[in-house]
Amino acid sequence: MVTLAEDLFLLACDEVTGRARIPTTYLDLGLGGALLLDLVLRDRLALVDEHVAVVAPAPTGDSLLDAALSAVADSAKWREPEYWVRHLAKYYSRGFTVSRGPRWMSSRRFRLRGYEE
Numbered sequence: 201m202v203t204l205a206e207d208l209f210l211l212a213c214d215e216v217t218g219r220a221r222i223p224t225t226y227l228d229l230g231l232g233g234a235l236l237l238d239l240v241l242r243d244r245l246a247l248v249d250e251h252v253a254v255v256a257p258a259p260t261g262d263s264l265l266d267a268a269l270s271a272v273a274d275s276a277k278w279r280e281p282e283y284w285v286r287h288l289a290k291y292y293s294r295g296f297t298v299s300r301g302p303r304w305m306s307s308r309r310f311r312l313r314g315y316e317e
Contacts, residue, residue, distance in 0.1 A: 203262065204241075205234035232289030235268045236281065244269050251278035268292055 212227050213220055220227050236252070239245040242265070246255045254273045259266045268288050279287075 203234070203238045203265065205231050205238060205264070208234050228289040229285060230289075232285040232287070232292065235265065235288045235292060236284050238265055239269055239272075245272060247281065248278075250280060252281055252284050253278065264292055 208230050209227075212222050212230070236245065239260070240247075242260055244254065244256050244258070244260065244265075245252055247253070252272055254269065257269065257273050260269065271287065271291070272284060
């Protein structure tokens with residue numbers, strides 16, 4: 201299953217060089233927000249009293265989503281979405297670009313464009 205973070209990464213990066221087409225600060229924040237939203241859409245996180253809460257700690261099967269879910273679950277205090285977007289941007293967007301490099305990008309391009317692999 202393709203995640204929102206993967207789609208954003210593919211759209212934001214040049215398909216030949218793999219370099220970001222937008223400032224990396226913006227891309228990092230976008231990836232942080234996409235990771236958070238992916239977890240909400242998979243019913244792992246929810247907004248409770250304006251704070252992000254884990255509602256289902258079961259793994260998703262995606263290493264980066266699982267790491268992000270663990271970070272939220274292991275937090276000693278409840279935090280607002282803005283904190284988690286920035287936290288995930290800082291710690292997980294770099295892992296995203298490393299774990300899903302140029303070879304991964306080329307294998308996913310057709311799916312993003314609406315073609316079947």
